[in-house]
Structure formats: structure tokens, C-alpha cells
Amino acid sequence: MLMIGLIRQLSDQPVALSPALSFFFCQGTDTKFNNATAVLRSLIWLLLLQQPYLISHLLQKHKESGRELFEDENAFYALSEAFRNMLKDPQLSPVYLAVDALDEDALVAVKKFPPGLSRVYGRIMDMIDGGGVGDPQVGYPQYCKNVLAAATLALRPLTLPELGVLADLPPDMPRTIVEDCGSFLTIKEETVYLIHQSAKDYLDGNYTSKLQPAGVAQGHADISRRSIDAMASILRHNIYDLDFGFISKDMSPPRLDPLAPIRYSCVFWADHLCSLNSDDSRFLGELTDDGKVFGFLKEYFLRWLEGLSLIGRLSSGLLSIRKILHAAQSQPDFNSHLLELLVDAEKFVFSHRSIIERAPLQAYGSALVFSPTLSEIRKRYWEERLSFIAMTAGIRDHWGAHRATLEGHGHPVTAVAFSPDGKTLASASNDKTVRLWEVATGAPRATLEGHGDPVSAVAFSPDGKTLASASNDNTVRLWEVATGTPRATLEGHGGWVATGAPRATLEGHGGSVSAVAFSRNGQCLETIRGLLSITGNSDASSSSGGQKPASSFLFVGDDWVTRNGKWVLWLPTDYRATCVAVHGQTLILGHASGQVTFFRFAFAE
Structure with missing residues (x-):
């Protein structure tokens, strides 16, 4: 409150009498507002609003990195350099920098509650128990406790609709109850936050005695079930x-948005389930063939994937499947039978x-159609396929060694490399870019742009x-892997960057070789058969021989079957x-492998 008063006092001064003011309030309960990067981001923003010419210290970095400059894991280092340069600018007018609550994650001494604060929180909980908070109707105290329990256990701040689901509230009550719990909670832009780190510490420490006698495990089980x-x-x-x-x-x-109440649930339901001990009867009960997990996956799996895709969290779904699979x-x-379904579901999501x-x-289209005919997911959900797909033939029976195809490059891929820890894959392309991929999920991490010609x-x-990339533009570029930001451009070559003189000829391949990589110890090379492939999107005629089927309805391009100019079914590589x-x-599609695939559609006229 003192800091707010100081800022208001300084802000009210006439511009001619007061230096510029840039301020930030840390919040220990919100990951968006409790770290050094968030502090820098806000200070820089307010500083630029008051002294716009300082933008010159950010422009080049932003041109090279885009929004990742402000959001990546190592954004702090790039922003701190720009911030220091701004403060050294000879044209800089006097400025006050005010940052509140730097002590929330620091010193051991300041982590203790202020004297009496725990008793204050306890008194408020006693009032909730006694019906002295909010609406005196029957059940209202329990609603308050449900809300506080959900806010305490949630893995991120919850929107009001999400909180209503996790706390099992009537539709019209979330806002009212949060406002009545104002000593613990606050609402900002329709999202609910714990008001202070001390509130979270109190609720964590007194969860069983004040919120739920069955304990934290039951709280996680309730959130997962709801x-x-x-x-x-x-x-x-x-x-x-x-x-x-x-x-x-x-x-x-x-x-x-019909997904608004369940956005949190779609992403985190499995995390709460797996928070239970593996020998907990509540946990084991959900994993039986008549438990909630199996019932949900065998009825709603594809709709869940659709929802995750729409909110941009499909990779989280893959990780959820793996967590439950590992637990089982x-x-x-x-x-x-759940185990069999989970094994197949993991392959289904990773492949498609x-x-x-x-x-x-296309979860109901391409993903179903091109999964193996004996896939548990395909068999169980075949009736949910897109209505115009009448039948297919020529699809393989089992999942092969080929795990997934990573698509996104606009031209052929020229080189790939794994990071030393095996968690990141880099791919180079004739589209002049390098892409970074998360190996565990196949999700794209970053696109590195800057080369003027194909990357080789x-x-x-x-x-x-650090990642090094070589290009036909006669340069080598160095990139920071964590952030995808460029570190240096090495110039001086007079031609394409390539390898040195040959030392030996290694024979045995039956076709062209497009990439090589050393083993981790640098002592050998191996032949690796198609476990993972990366493709570009080329012209429609490149893989179909330029043939256009004589039909007013169907056309096959490179990677889509279209009907009357609209995409209807995607073709995997x-x-x-x-x-x-x-x-x-x-x-009927003929393939380079000699395989023939047959489809019969049933579009309504």
C-alpha cells in the first residue's frame, strides 16, 4: 500500500516537475508476474511510453527475434542488455524505477508471516464456517471452501468459468463467491488470483484442517473427477x-466460447489424477475398466483431441496420455483394457x-483413416469418422517403426541434427530457415530466420x-537454442559453406544420401532407417505427376484431397x-512404394 501511495503521488505531479516513472508489482502466486523477465518487460514498456525514442535499442533485437524476444526462457538476458543500453542513452530524461515485493522470493526472514496475519486468516475461515461470510443459504460455506481449495491446488490461475467447474458451483455463483472470499482472492480481467503469497502459504499449510478433512489427495481427485x-x-x-x-x-x-469452462480441465485433468500416490485406492479405482478414465477415453477421446487442438494445447494431451500410461x-x-487403449492412443496422437x-x-478424418486397421483407436472410433468417408482399403495393419512426420518447412529439408541431450531436433531447409522441434511430442519450438539462401x-x-547453421548465402550463423535468437553471423566465405576434402568413401546405400550425423562420442556413423521424417510442402504437381483427375468433385493435390475447391482429407507423407x-x-491413389490405396466417399449431393 505504501508503494501504491508513492506511485500515485509521483504520477500526479506536473510533468515539468517530476521525472518519468516506471513501476512493477510482483505477485508470488502468478507465474506471469513473479519473475525477473516480467519485471524488465513492464519497466521497459512504461519507459518507452514516456520516452519513445528509446525504442531504437529494441528494434534490431525485435526484428531478429520477433515476439520471442519478450517470451522465451532466456528473454531476461536479451531484455536486460536492451534495458542497460536505454539507461546509458545520453538523451535519457530522469526516471524513477519502482519495483514492489522483490523480497517475496528472497530472504528467509521475510518469508515469515507478518505478526498476527495467520490469526487474521484463521478468523476469516472461522467466519466462513459459521456462515458469517456471504449468502447465509445452506451449502454456501462449502462453496466457499471448494473455491479456495480449487484456487490453492490449481496449476495456474483460473478464469471464473473454469473455477465454477473445478469447485462444482452453480453457473451464476463463481463471481459472487470469489468476491465474498476477497480476503484470499481477487479478480483481474475475469481471472481469479490468490491475493498474496501469504494467503497461499496459509491455505497450503491449513488445507486439511480448514478446507477439506480428507486432505490434498482428495482435492486433486475431486478436480480430476469434476x-x-x-x-x-x-x-x-x-x-x-x-x-x-x-x-x-x-x-x-x-x-x-463453449470451451471456456473446460480449457483448464482439458489440459490438466491428468496432472491432478497423477498427483495421487500410485497405491492410492482413489487413483487405482479410476484406472480400472469401469473407472472414469477408461470411460472418458473410450467415449470422448477424439473430441478431447479436437478441443486441445482448438486451444493450442495438443502436445499437453500427448503428455497427459504418457503420464497415465506410465502410472498404469x-x-x-x-x-x-485401458492399458491397451493408452498404448494405441499415444501412437495415434504422436503420429498425427x-x-x-x-x-x-482431421482427428475424425485423416488421423482415423490412415491409422492402422488394427489400431484400437481406429476400431473404437471408426463410426465417428467424417460422414463422407464410406470405406477405405490399402491401409497398413499395424503401426510401423516410423513414429511421426514433422511438417512445416516450405521446401525440401536438407539437414537434421539432434541436440546432445536428444530433446531437441534441428532441421535445415531450402526455404532459408532452420526449425527447432521438441522430440518428445514432435511440437515445433522455433523457426530461425535470417539466411538469404537455402540452409545446407x-x-x-x-x-x-548453441546451434550453427551453414547456408548457400556464404555465411554461418550461430543461434541461442533456448530462445531461438541469433548470436552471430560468421562471414568471409567466397562460396557455399561445405565440407573439406574427402577422407574415405562409405558405400552401401541404395539411393541418394541427404544428411549425415556423428555419434555422440564422435567415433562412428550409423545407417538409421525411417523412424522419423521431416518433409516440406512442395507444388501440388510434384508428387502426383501433374495429373489432375477428370472430376468436377474430387481433386488430389500434394497433401490434400479436395472437393469443389475445399479441403476434405489430408494425406500423410x-x-x-x-x-x-x-x-x-x-x-484410388498409387504410391512410390508400389502400394495402392482405395477410398469410396459418400458426399451428399
Whole structure:
């Protein structure tokens, strides 16, 4: 309160009498407002509003890195350099920098409650128990406790609709109850936050005695159960009424977003479930064949993937499946049908992540159609396929060694390299970019732009912190892996950057070789067969021999089957055609492997 008073006093001074003011309030309970990067970001923003000419110290960095400059893990270092340069600028007018609550994560002494604060919180909880807070109706004290329990256990701040789900509240009550719990909670832009770190510390320390006698484990179990129930009641096929093709990057949800109450639930339900001990009866009960987890996945799995895709969190879904799978596999003699479903679900999402992420409805189209015929997910959900897909033939029976295809480059990929820890993959392309991928999920991490010509090679430093890329523009560029920001451009070559003189000829391949990599110890090279592939998007005629089926309805481009100019079914890399035949609503694709794939559609006239 003292800091707020000082800032208001300084802000009210006439401009001619007061230096510029840049301020920030840390919040220990919110990850967006409790770190050094957040402090710098706000101070710089307010400083630029008052002294706009200082923007010159940020422009080049922003040009090179885009929004990642402000958001990546190591954004602090890039921003601190720009901030120091601003403060050294000879034109800088006097400025006050005010930062509150730097002590919240520092010194041991200041972490203790102020004298008597714990008793104050305890008194408020006694009032809640006694009906002295808010509406005196029956059940209201329990609603308050549910809200405080959910806010305490949640893995991020909750919106009001999300809180209503996790606290099991009537639809019209979340805001009222949060306001009545104002000694613990506050609302900012429709999101609920614990008002202070001391409030969270009190609720954590007194959870069992004040909020839920069954303890924290029961709280996590309740959140997981309520999340599953809410998702089951809300998720539906094509919930946003979209077309079958790619969604726009700037797509906005409907004004009344049906996913709003369950956004948190879709992402974190499995985290709360797995917070229980593996020998907890509540945990084991949910993993049986008649438990909630199996019931949800066997009925709503594809709709859950659609929802995750629409909120941009499909990779979180993959990690959720793996967490539950790991928990199930850790149980001795666990022979549940759930285990079989989870194993297949992990392969389904990892294999088709790329298309479901960009075209959510292809979860019911391409992902189902091109999963192996014996896939548990395909068999269980085949009736939910897009209505115009009548039948298929020529699809493989089992999942192969090929795990996933990572798509995004606009031209052929020229080189790939794994980071030393195996967690990141770098790919270089003729589209003049380098892309970084998360190996565990196949999700794209960053696109590195700056080369003026195709990139021909990439390599990680031994510590994995720096990536080097070589290009036909006669340069080598160094990149910071954590942030994707450029560190240096090495110039001086008079031609393409390439390797030195040959030392030996290694023979044995039956076709062209496009990339090489050393083993981690640098002593050997290996031949690796298609476990992972990365492709670019080339012209439609490049893989179909330029043939256009003579049909007014169906056309096969490079990676899509279209009908009357609209995308209807995406073709994975393994199923892209070298030749096409169309007769009415029957489609046959021939492939370079010698395989033939057959489709019969049933579009309504």
C-alpha cells in the first residue's frame, strides 16, 4: 500500500516537475508476474511510453527475434542488455524505477508471516464456517471452501468459468463467491488470483484442517473427477462449426466460447489424477475398466483431441496420455483394457499430431483413416469418422517403426541434427530457415530466420546451448537454442559453406544420401532407417505427376484431397500419390512404394 501511495503521488505531479516513472508489482502466486523477465518487460514498456525514442535499442533485437524476444526462457538476458543500453542513452530524461515485493522470493526472514496475519486468516475461515461470510443459504460455506481449495491446488490461475467447474458451483455463483472470499482472492480481467503469497502459504499449510478433512489427495481427485465430468458434458464433434481444412492462425473462438469452462480441465485433468500416490485406492479405482478414465477415453477421446487442438494445447494431451500410461504400467499385473487403449492412443496422437494441430477436424478424418486397421483407436472410433468417408482399403495393419512426420518447412529439408541431450531436433531447409522441434511430442519450438539462401547444414555445440547453421548465402550463423535468437553471423566465405576434402568413401546405400550425423562420442556413423521424417510442402504437381483427375468433385493435390475447391482429407507423407484415378466418388491413389490405396466417399449431393 505504501508503494501504491508513492506511485500515485509521483504520477500526479506536473510533468515539468517530476521525472518519468516506471513501476512493477510482483505477485508470488502468478507465474506471469513473479519473475525477473516480467519485471524488465513492464519497466521497459512504461519507459518507452514516456520516452519513445528509446525504442531504437529494441528494434534490431525485435526484428531478429520477433515476439520471442519478450517470451522465451532466456528473454531476461536479451531484455536486460536492451534495458542497460536505454539507461546509458545520453538523451535519457530522469526516471524513477519502482519495483514492489522483490523480497517475496528472497530472504528467509521475510518469508515469515507478518505478526498476527495467520490469526487474521484463521478468523476469516472461522467466519466462513459459521456462515458469517456471504449468502447465509445452506451449502454456501462449502462453496466457499471448494473455491479456495480449487484456487490453492490449481496449476495456474483460473478464469471464473473454469473455477465454477473445478469447485462444482452453480453457473451464476463463481463471481459472487470469489468476491465474498476477497480476503484470499481477487479478480483481474475475469481471472481469479490468490491475493498474496501469504494467503497461499496459509491455505497450503491449513488445507486439511480448514478446507477439506480428507486432505490434498482428495482435492486433486475431486478436480480430476469434476474435470472429466465437465468435458464429457461439453465436448462435441466440431464444437466451433469449422471446415475440414487448416484453421487460421488468427482464428478467434466464438463470442460465447463453449470451451471456456473446460480449457483448464482439458489440459490438466491428468496432472491432478497423477498427483495421487500410485497405491492410492482413489487413483487405482479410476484406472480400472469401469473407472472414469477408461470411460472418458473410450467415449470422448477424439473430441478431447479436437478441443486441445482448438486451444493450442495438443502436445499437453500427448503428455497427459504418457503420464497415465506410465502410472498404469507401474502397477504390477495391470492387465486392464485401458492399458491397451493408452498404448494405441499415444501412437495415434504422436503420429498425427501435425495435422490435428493445424486442422482439428482431421482427428475424425485423416488421423482415423490412415491409422492402422488394427489400431484400437481406429476400431473404437471408426463410426465417428467424417460422414463422407464410406470405406477405405490399402491401409497398413499395424503401426510401423516410423513414429511421426514433422511438417512445416516450405521446401525440401536438407539437414537434421539432434541436440546432445536428444530433446531437441534441428532441421535445415531450402526455404532459408532452420526449425527447432521438441522430440518428445514432435511440437515445433522455433523457426530461425535470417539466411538469404537455402540452409545446407546444422550442428549443435557440445553443451547444446548453441546451434550453427551453414547456408548457400556464404555465411554461418550461430543461434541461442533456448530462445531461438541469433548470436552471430560468421562471414568471409567466397562460396557455399561445405565440407573439406574427402577422407574415405562409405558405400552401401541404395539411393541418394541427404544428411549425415556423428555419434555422440564422435567415433562412428550409423545407417538409421525411417523412424522419423521431416518433409516440406512442395507444388501440388510434384508428387502426383501433374495429373489432375477428370472430376468436377474430387481433386488430389500434394497433401490434400479436395472437393469443389475445399479441403476434405489430408494425406500423410506415406500416402501421397504418384498417380491418381477418380470415378464418381471413388478415389484410388498409387504410391512410390508400389502400394495402392482405395477410398469410396459418400458426399451428399
